Amino acid sequence: MMKILVPVDGSEHSLHALQHALSLIDSLKVPPQLVLLNVQRSVAKGNVKLLIDAQTIDDYQREQGMTALKPARQILDTSGFAYQYHLSVGQPAEAIAQFAAEHGVSHIVIGARGEGGLGKRLLGSVVAQVLETSEVPVTVVH
Numbered sequence: 001m002m003k004i005l006v007p008v009d010g011s012e013h014s015l016h017a018l019q020h021a022l023s024l025i026d027s028l029k030v031p032p033q034l035v036l037l038n039v040q041r042s043v044a045k046g047n048v049k050l051l052i053d054a055q056t057i058d059d060y061q062r063e064q065g066m067t068a069l070k071p072a073r074q075i076l077d078t079s080g081f082a083y084q085y086h087l088s089v090g091q092p093a094e095a096i097a098q099f100a101a102e103h104g105v106s107h108i109v110i111g112a113r114g115e116g117g118l119g120k121r122l123l124g125s126v127v128a129q130v131l132e133t134s135e136v137p138v139t140v141v142h
Contacts, residue, residue, distance in 0.1 A: 002028070003105045004033070004106065005037055005099065005103075005109070006037070007092070007130075008036045008038050008072045009111075010071060015072060015111075018036075018076075025081070032107075034081060034082070035105070036069055036086070037088060037095075038066075038086075039089070039090060039096065040087065040088070041090075041092065042090055061089055066087070069087075073085065094129075096130050097130060097133040100135070107138075108139070112140050113127070
């Protein structure tokens with residue numbers, strides 16, 4: 001079965017990517033499995049771990065991830081299309097490529113960039129890294 005991965009960061013670009021994935025799905029005879037993935041950058045480094053316990057960090061990252069996924073999940077819940085979602089922590093491009101490899105993803109649909117300012121540059125570089133490292137087709141949506 002075809003599996004489409006849509007990395008979601010809560011930005012308009014990631015929602016455009018989701019809409020594009022849904023339009024792809026409409027054109028297929030057999031509906032694929034749709035998977036949303038949010039990757040939270042690891043915040044716990046060095047002395048931060050001494051000041052904040054691991055559970056607090058995990059809870060914060062889970063909350064941030066669920067917040068980022070919420071708009072995409074609302075679109076899918078409204079559409080009635082079945083999907084899965086996953087939260088991950090680490091470097092986004094690495095986490096996306098690793099998830100795709102480990103979960104038998106057939107295609108990645110990703111937004112061209114994330115939220116404004118630094119996020120734009122960061123997700124732009126994430127997209128470039130995903131394009132370089134992915135072993136499956138990647139569609140970049142503006």
